[in-house]
Amino acid sequence: MKGIRQLADHLSISTGTVSRALNGKADVNAETRKRVLEAAEKLGYVPNQAGRSLRQGVTGTVGLILSQDASIGAGSENFFPRVIDGLQQALSRHGLDLVLLLRPRGEKQDEFLRRMVARRIVDALIITSTRVYDPRFPFLTKSGMPFVALGRSETSRPENRWADLDFEGIAERAVTRLFERGHRQIALAGPRPDANLGALFLKGYRRGLDSCGLTFDPDLVFQSDGQEAGGYEIGSRILESKHRPSAIVLNAEMMSIGLYRRLGEAGLTPGKDLAIIAERESPVGRFLSPRLTCFRIDAAALGCSLGEMLLSTLPAFAEQYADVPRQQIWPFDLVEGESDPPLQA
Amino acid sequence: MKGIRQLADHLSISTGTVSRALNGKADVNAETRKRVLEAAEKLGYVPNQAGRSLRQGVTGTVGLILSQDASIGAGSENFFPRVIDGLQQALSRHGLDLVLLLRPRGEKQDEFLRRMVARRIVDALIITSTRVYDPRFPFLTKSGMPFVALGRSETSRPENRWADLDFEGIAERAVTRLFERGHRQIALAGPRPDANLGALFLKGYRRGLDSCGLTFDPDLVFQSDGQEAGGYEIGSRILESKHRPSAIVLNAEMMSIGLYRRLGEAGLTPGKDLAIIAERESPVGRFLSPRLTCFRIDAAALGCSLGEMLLSTLPAFAEQYADVPRQQIWPFDLVEGESDPPLQA
DNA sequence: CTGAAAGCGCTAACAA
DNA sequence: TTGTTAGCGCTTTCAG
Numbered sequence: 252m253k254g255i256r257q258l259a260d261h262l263s264i265s266t267g268t269v270s271r272a273l274n275g276k277a278d279v280n281a282e283t284r285k286r287v288l289e290a291a292e293k294l295g296y297v298p299n300q301a302g303r304s305l306r307q308g309v310t311g312t313v314g315l316i317l318s319q320d321a322s323i324g325a326g327s328e329n330f331f332p333r334v335i336d337g338l339q340q341a342l343s344r345h346g347l348d349l350v351l352l353l354r355p356r357g358e359k360q361d362e363f364l365r366r367m368v369a370r371r372i373v374d375a376l377i378i379t380s381t382r383v384y385d386p387r388f389p390f391l392t393k394s395g396m397p398f399v400a401l402g403r404s405e406t407s408r409p410e411n412r413w414a415d416l417d418f419e420g421i422a423e424r425a426v427t428r429l430f431e432r433g434h435r436q437i438a439l440a441g442p443r444p445d446a447n448l449g450a451l452f453l454k455g456y457r458r459g460l461d462s463c464g465l466t467f468d469p470d471l472v473f474q475s476d477g478q479e480a481g482g483y484e485i486g487s488r489i490l491e492s493k494h495r496p497s498a499i500v501l502n503a504e505m506m507s508i509g510l511y512r513r514l515g516e517a518g519l520t521p522g523k524d525l526a527i528i529a530e531r532e533s534p535v536g537r538f539l540s541p542r543l544t545c546f547r548i549d550a551a552a553l554g555c556s557l558g559e560m561l562l563s564t565l566p567a568f569a570e571q572y573a574d575v576p577r578q579q580i581w582p583f584d585l586v587e588g589e590s591d592p593p594l595q596a
Numbered sequence: 597m598k599g600i601r602q603l604a605d606h607l608s609i610s611t612g613t614v615s616r617a618l619n620g621k622a623d624v625n626a627e628t629r630k631r632v633l634e635a636a637e638k639l640g641y642v643p644n645q646a647g648r649s650l651r652q653g654v655t656g657t658v659g660l661i662l663s664q665d666a667s668i669g670a671g672s673e674n675f676f677p678r679v680i681d682g683l684q685q686a687l688s689r690h691g692l693d694l695v696l697l698l699r700p701r702g703e704k705q706d707e708f709l710r711r712m713v714a715r716r717i718v719d720a721l722i723i724t725s726t727r728v729y730d731p732r733f734p735f736l737t738k739s740g741m742p743f744v745a746l747g748r749s750e751t752s753r754p755e756n757r758w759a760d761l762d763f764e765g766i767a768e769r770a771v772t773r774l775f776e777r778g779h780r781q782i783a784l785a786g787p788r789p790d791a792n793l794g795a796l797f798l799k800g801y802r803r804g805l806d807s808c809g810l811t812f813d814p815d816l817v818f819q820s821d822g823q824e825a826g827g828y829e830i831g832s833r834i835l836e837s838k839h840r841p842s843a844i845v846l847n848a849e850m851m852s853i854g855l856y857r858r859l860g861e862a863g864l865t866p867g868k869d870l871a872i873i874a875e876r877e878s879p880v881g882r883f884l885s886p887r888l889t890c891f892r893i894d895a896a897a898l899g900c901s902l903g904e905m906l907l908s909t910l911p912a913f914a915e916q917y918a919d920v921p922r923q924q925i926w927p928f929d930l931v932e933g934e935s936d937p938p939l940q941a
Numbered sequence: 942c943t944g945a946a947a948g949c950g951c952t953a954a955c956a957a
Numbered sequence: 958t959t960g961t962t963a964g965c966g967c968t969t970t971c972a973g
Contacts, residue, residue: 253966254965254966254967255966255967255968256966256967264943264944265943265944265945266944266966266967266968267943267944267945267946267968267969267970268942268943268944270967270968270969271942271943271968271969274968278942278943279942279943280942280943283942283943295710295714296714297710297711297714297715298715298966298967298968299650299715299716299965299966299967300649300715300716300717300966301646301649301650301655301716301965301966301967302650302949302965302966302967302968303966303967303968304645304646304649304949304967305644305646305647305650305948305949305950305951305965305966305967305968306948306949306966306967306968306969307949307967307968307969308949310646312717314695335698336701339698339700339701340700340701340702343700343702343703348717349698349700350659350695350696350697351695351696351697351698352695352696353680353684353694353696355684355685355688355694356681356684356685357685357688358688365640365642366642369640369641369642370642370643370644370645371644371645371646372645372657372693478879479879479880479882479883480879480883482883483883505879508853508879508880508883508884509879509883511883511885512883512884512885515885516885534823534824534825534850534853534854535824535853535880537824538824538825538827538828538853538854538856538857539853539857540856540857540860540861598950599949599950599951600950600951600952601950601951609959609960610959610960610961611950611951611952611960611961612952612953612959612960612961612962613958613959613960615951615952615953616952616953616958616959619952623958623959624958624959625958625959628958628959643950643951643952644949644950644951645950646949646950646951647949647950647951647952647965648950648951648952649951649965650949650950650951650964650965650966650967651950651951651952651953651964651965652951652952652953652965653965
């Protein structure tokens with residue numbers, strides 16, 4: 252089955268009628284529509300997307316741009332698979348497909364984005380891993396390509412849509428909780444501060460210290476990628492430091508694996524010798540010993556909401572989703588583990 | 597900048613010439629080409645993909661279909677990010693883009709695939725997570741959509757292209773190694789046997805047992821998803837079993853986290869009380885205590901090779917890649933850890 | 942309710 | 958070397 256022409260010839264009717272029947276237009280005889288749908292099914296006809304896109308000016312596809320530090324998969328308990336689930340749930344209500352776009356290693360971030368926008372391969376974009384200063388916001392705004400961001404940025408404007416996690420809130424809550432449990436030397440491990448979540452994490456941390464009457468000590472702020480190796484390295488630096496902290500807040504739970512190991516090598520016990528709280532809840536934390544105290548987020552709901560935000564930016568659906576908020580900050584729940592017991596006197 | 601028409605008008609030349617200049621055709625005056633390229637750059641013109649696709653009959657895009665149990669991201673040390681790196685490396689040599697396609701939760705596998713094929717949204721597909729009986733092979737073969745598979749299947753035909761990991765080989769090697777280290781009760785943990793890698797793993801395991809003169813015991817074969825929780829559950833079942841194995845071969849390293857925990861809860865030490873070998877090497881295994889003995893694969897090279905196989909199926913590049921093998925099995929290297937020491941007498 | 946025909950943006954064949 | 962033109966497959970007027 253090649254195209255609508257062949258299908259129309261097969262039925263001895265015009266392509267226009269076939270098209271209208273297939274697209275559910277009202278002005279088609281019920282009997283004709285039935286014949287068309289049956290023939291399409293039988294012959295396996297599906298419209299060529301290029302033809303539709305060219306004619307309609309839209310592709311019916313939304314692109315999610317992931318950077319290499321993001322993570323989908325590894326079971327449904329992870330963050331991105333759930334966000335994607337939520338996104339697809341919202342988008343599929345309107346027949347929109349989601350594709351994931353990964354920037355090739357050799358290509359510059361900006362150039363990749365520019366190409367994706369200009370080629371009109373998708374109708375809208377979802378960007379992630381926002382930075383404090385993020386040129387993608389002005390660029391996309393100027394380009395006219397509808398978009399939403401998973402993560403906010405100083406560069407975003409009031410008309411931009413984004414949903415973000417409450418990193419500031421959990422950093423503050425973690426500090427307060429650790430303070431109440433007797434800790435006075437509380438360290439922080441986050442990503443580079445040009446990642447917006449890193450800046451937020453630091454901000455919440457400082458606010459937490461303030462509210463507890465603790466002074467900020469830059470030596471207690473560690474930087475790392477959010478992986479196992481980063482956690483291990485931070486463990487080493489903690490062991491060497493003069494004023495060894497009694498507690499640490501991690502911004503990525505995978506770090507705990509390396510940190511647990513490094514403490515073990517030094518004959519120390521996580522929890523007992525160093526209290527640990529991490530973002531985000533994941534199976535890893537649940538199966539470590541001691542079980543990780545961490546923060547939980549409803550990632551599917553976040554994804555669904557992000558999808559609705561995106562729909563509200565698309566001309567075809569803007570009206571229907573007019574009352575979707577433009578920006579949203581999603582709260583975390585604390586999941587108590589065994590990695591931050593009250594400090595022994 | 598709307599289209600090639602506007603760019604041509606701006607330059608007071610015809611759209612045909614603009615098109616030829618942009619596409620690097622030989623028969624364009626050097627001066628003209630320069631003007632066109634500069635104007636396109638200045639005005640930010642990039643060709644509309646729908647127009648090109650419709651005219652040329654190709655989209656310049658390749659789709660990688662991932663199932664939910666696959667995993668990209670989480671740092672560059674993981675499997676899929678590296679495979680994708682390799683793929684993009686091969687594809688970008690010819691200006692092909694890679695997009696990731698995730699089947700929405702509600703849609704059936706077959707229907708999703710059919711839609712992706714029929715809409716001609718991509719020129720070729722890469723499928724993953726192959727099953728022993730996998731209808732996608734005959735379906736795609738029949739459809740005429742070029743494709744390669746990451747993973748083989750009983751259903752694949754000689755003309756189908758695939759690359760796979762040597763699961764059979766590592767299962768056999770793991771058994772042999774454990775036998776040489778004194779183990780006689782060697783268990784296996786793999787996925788459901790309808791996943792092709794599960795069947796291969798089991799086959800290699802049995803072959804290993806045979807060559808060591810051990811008899812196969814179905815009670816020593818455990819089934820699980822490859823996640824932390826699965827490892828934990830297998831730990832419980834091992835502890836309850838009558839003939840407790842002294843060693844186990846895991847087909848997914850994430851399981852070790854749950855298994856380590858379960859053993860710890862029972863007062864047992866991984867390695868000492870239960871020797872463990874796992875597929876695949878990952879940071880997780882490196883930072884566990886004891887360090888995991890595992891198998892390593894060059895995932896980027898695999899991805900690159902898969903990309904070249906795919907290119908050999910595309911009419912435009914078939915000739916150039918004519919000598920690429922149709923099927924390939926990639927070997928693993930053993931990475932010695934501390935989780936399978938010789939058994940104490 | 943249906944058919945005929947235009948045209949979305951682009952490239953390729955052909956003419957100049 | 959460049960301009961002109963047809964047409965990729967589809968949807969959407971408009972006329973009947």
